[in-house]
Amino acid sequence: MNIDWLDAFLISGLFQVAMVTGLALLLHLQLGLARIANFGVVGFWGIGMYVFGVLYVKVDWPFGDPWQFLASAAIATFVAGVAGLLIGWLISDLNTDGVLVGTLGFATAVQILATTEDDFTGGALGMGGLDFPFDIGRVKDNEFLWLVIMVAVVAAILLYVWRVHRSPYGRLLIAVGGNEPLVRSLGKSTFRAKLWLFVVGSAGMGLLGAMNGVMVHYLDVGNVGVGVTLAAMVGLVLGGTARVWGGVVGVILTVGLFDIVVQSYLPLPEEWYSQAIPVLREAAFGLTLMLVLLFRPLGLLGDMRRDKLMGRIHGR
Amino acid sequence: MSDPAAPVSLQVEGLRSGYHGVTVLKGLDFAVGDEIFAVLGANGAGKSTLLATLARLIPLMAGAIRFQGEDVSRLPPYETAGRGVGYVPQEKGTFPDLTVLENLRIGGMIGRRSRDDRMAEVFELFPDLRALQAQPAGTLSGGESRMVACGRALMQDPKVLLLDEPTAGLSPLYVDMFFEKIREIHETRGVAIVLAEQNATKTLQVADRVMVLSLGEAFAVMDAAELTTQQLKEGYRI
Ligand SMILES: Nc1ncnc2c1ncn2[C@@H]1O[C@H](COP(=O)(O)OP(=O)(O)OP(=O)(O)O)[C@@H](O)[C@H]1O
Numbered sequence: 001m002n003i004d005w006l007d008a009f010l011i012s013g014l015f016q017v018a019m020v021t022g023l024a025l026l027l028h029l030q031l032g033l034a035r036i037a038n039f040g041v042v043g044f045w046g047i048g049m050y051v052f053g054v055l056y057v058k059v060d061w062p063f064g065d066p067w068q069f070l071a072s073a074a075i076a077t078f079v080a081g082v083a084g085l086l087i088g089w090l091i092s093d094l095n096t097d098g099v100l101v102g103t104l105g106f107a108t109a110v111q112i113l114a115t116t117e118d119d120f121t122g123g124a125l126g127m128g129g130l131d132f133p134f135d136i137g138r139v140k141d142n143e144f145l146w147l148v149i150m151v152a153v154v155a156a157i158l159l160y161v162w163r164v165h166r167s168p169y170g171r172l173l174i175a176v177g178g179n180e181p182l183v184r185s186l187g188k189s190t191f192r193a194k195l196w197l198f199v200v201g202s203a204g205m206g207l208l209g210a211m212n213g214v215m216v217h218y219l220d221v222g223n224v225g226v227g228v229t230l231a232a233m234v235g236l237v238l239g240g241t242a243r244v245w246g247g248v249v250g251v252i253l254t255v256g257l258f259d260i261v262v263q264s265y266l267p268l269p270e271e272w273y274s275q276a277i278p279v280l281r282e283a284a285f286g287l288t289l290m291l292v293l294l295f296r297p298l299g300l301l302g303d304m305r306r307d308k309l310m311g312r313i314h315g316r
Numbered sequence: 317m318s319d320p321a322a323p324v325s326l327q328v329e330g331l332r333s334g335y336h337g338v339t340v341l342k343g344l345d346f347a348v349g350d351e352i353f354a355v356l357g358a359n360g361a362g363k364s365t366l367l368a369t370l371a372r373l374i375p376l377m378a379g380a381i382r383f384q385g386e387d388v389s390r391l392p393p394y395e396t397a398g399r400g401v402g403y404v405p406q407e408k409g410t411f412p413d414l415t416v417l418e419n420l421r422i423g424g425m426i427g428r429r430s431r432d433d434r435m436a437e438v439f440e441l442f443p444d445l446r447a448l449q450a451q452p453a454g455t456l457s458g459g460e461s462r463m464v465a466c467g468r469a470l471m472q473d474p475k476v477l478l479l480d481e482p483t484a485g486l487s488p489l490y491v492d493m494f495f496e497k498i499r500e501i502h503e504t505r506g507v508a509i510v511l512a513e514q515n516a517t518k519t520l521q522v523a524d525r526v527m528v529l530s531l532g533e534a535f536a537v538m539d540a541a542e543l544t545t546q547q548l549k550e551g552y553r554i
Pocket residue numbers: 335338340357358359360361362363364365366406514
């Protein structure tokens with residue numbers, strides 16, 4: 001396939017869009033259905049990325065790629081899932097404020113650990129040595145293939161989310177989000193449903209983090225800041241937290257617009273790229289969030305429509 | 317109607333409960349058999365607190381709740397529900413984003429009997445719900461949403477149904493209808509009912525026995541037919 005029209009910027013921009021879409025989709029189940037505001041997205045994502053990086057680079061595996069990658073990524077996903085289990089358990093009885101502080105604190109702890117445990121993580125200096133588990137030729141070809149794999153993973157997440165909406169489990173999550181006290185008197189423990197929500201969500205975020213590590217080749221503690229959470233959150237809120245496609249639409253309009261259109265096609269001064277652009281990006285996202293909450297709090301796609309969904313499923 | 321030989325379903329002994337150290341219920345003793353047991357009392361008397369405590373949503377400060385002989389005082393609410401205690405709160409008795417049908421389905425998560433059978437029974441009891449199946453519960457009128465809340469609790473196949481002011485704020489037509497339904501639920505399904513109410517006249521017409529709560533204490537527990545206006549007034553006065 002001829003991919004000459006794709007430049008490195010565009011590939012990495014598209015990769016960001018796909019990855020943040022994946023995060024937004026997972027966040028949608030927590031925030032949009034169960035109304036649990038997880039502000040620790042970057043924590044789970046970062047755990048996945050760092051656990052993967054350390055395993056991939058520092059462990060003397062008895063086999064090479066792709067097994068080395070698969071083993072490291074599987075363990076990283078698992079560890080992120082376990083972190084989700086712990087955090088989900090800790091916050092299961094907390095109110096909205098408690099959840100916010102708890103998840104934000106967790107994400108901060110992950111960043112601090114990544115900085116201080118520099119024997120493992122390279123600390124503030126960063127850690128290199130991550131590479132694609134394949135080599136099909138030019139750098140660009142490898143990056144493009146990795147982008148395709150990322151899109152496939154995100155499509156799988158989308159399918160999962162789509163199915164949750166149609167399942168009794170999804171209904172239970174919506175019930176938790178809409179009237180938690182009442183759910184407790186329904187006769188089934190919601191604790192397990194909420195834990196599962198966090199385990200699956202966090203594991204998915206961890207996998208996306210590991211895949212991001214491969215794409216950027218270099219782990220830098222600056223990458224595990226609040227920007228990742230913000231991007232997923234803003235995209236989701238703009239598109240509509242309660243809708244399956246909310247995260248997809250929103251992230252394309254935010255990350256897509258900023259990371260691809262603004263960064264690649266606007267004639268911005270060269271010296272902006274290292275310093276000003278990340279700051280501009282966070283400012284733009286913050287502003288978007290405020291505007292959406294002020295003028296269209298339910299997002300572009302609007303509120304949950306179970307009546308329509310049920311009508312489609314049951315043919316009424 | 318009341319059957320004195322029937323086993324006691326709920327037994328409450330020295331029950332104290334409330335919120336954050338504030339004691340609302342100051343030691344209640346009563347038993348509910350196979351009957352409609354009414355709880356009357358002025359605003360703030362503690363009726364909702366009592367029902368929520370029985371549903372295990374508010375922890376006990378002292379005393380015990382026994383359900384069919386078993387001490388359920390420390391059980392989490394979902395386990396109490398699993399044993400057969402259905403609860404319809406005074407407000408917010410539905411899941412607003414879910415459709416009426418889904419509200420009923422989620423009530424039927426537990427229980428052994430076929431869910432379709434139970435659903436059919438609920439629609440038989442509240443035929444109005446049939447046409448509303450696909451509507452989100454958050455968009456229903458007050459009366460409709462009470463029916464959904466009640467139907468949802470019935471989907472759990474409860475042995476005792478705790479109803480917290482099911483008719484508050486409803487038009488007279490709905491009020492009469494609801495009281496009839498309550499009696500129907502009790503008589504045709506053998507569900508014991510604990511009914512918290514403000515509407516004393518109507519309540520005394522359907523209830524077998526009544527407890528008048530006054531500032532968290534049982535002012536009187538007696539046969540509904542024997543409660544005098546004088547007693548009622550005294551119970552409500554403070
Ligand atoms: N969540 C709460 N926190 C603190 N105090 C509460 C809470 N809920 C109720 N109370 C207090 O407990 C007392 C009893 O309230 P409760 O709701 O049980 O009364 P009620 O008999 O149901 O009244 P009404 O007929 O108005 O519904 C009141 O004094 C009320 O102020």
